[in-house]
Amino acid sequence: MSYPLVKITDSTNYVVTGKVSYMSAFCSDDNYTVTPNTTWQAKSRGVCLLTEITAVVQTPNGNVVATPYTSSGTSYSNFAILQTGPNSFAVTRIVNMLEDVAPEDHVEPTEQQK
Numbered sequence: 695m696s697y698p699l700v701k702i703t704d705s706t707n708y709v710v711t712g713k714v715s716y717m718s719a720f721c722s723d724d725n726y727t728v729t730p731n732t733t734w735q736a737k738s739r740g741v742c743l744l745t746e747i748t749a750v751v752q753t754p755n756g757n758v759v760a761t762p763y764t765s766s767g768t769s770y771s772n773f774a775i776l777q778t779g780p781n782s783f784a785v786t787r788i789v790n791m792l793e794d795v796a797p798e799d800h801v802e803p804t805e806q807q808k
Contacts, residue, residue, distance in 0.1 A: 697739050697741065698739070700735070700736040700771050701735045701736075701771060702714075702734045702747065702785075703728070703774040704728040704732055704733070704775050705776055705777075706775055708730060708751045710750065710751050710760075710775050711727045711749070712725070713748050714736065714746075715744070716739075716742035716743065716744055717742065717745050720742075743768060744768050744769075744771075745764065745765055746762055746764050747785045748760070749762065749785050760782075760785055763784075772787065773787055773788060774786055
C-alpha cells in the first residue's frame, strides 16, 4: 500500500521553493524547487500522510512567503501554487472530477496514531 506521489504545479510567473512535510518521523520531508508553469513531483512517498506544503515565491521585488497548505494528515497528492493578489500567493489542493483515490486497503489513522 502506498499513496500517489505528491505533485506541485507552479501556476505563477516566478520560481518557487518550499518543503513538503509528512506526518511520521519515519518519512523524510521533501524540499522542492519548481519553475513557472511546470510541475514538480516527489521521488517517493510510501504510506506517508502529508501535513504541510510551504512555498517561497521569488519575485523581482523580493521573496514572498505564500500561505501554506496544512492538514492533520492527508493522502491527497495534487497541489498548485497560485497568485491570489498583487503580492500574495497560496498553496492549494487541485480539485477536479478525478479526485485522488486512496488505495483500496486504506484506513485513515486514528487520533492516537496522528
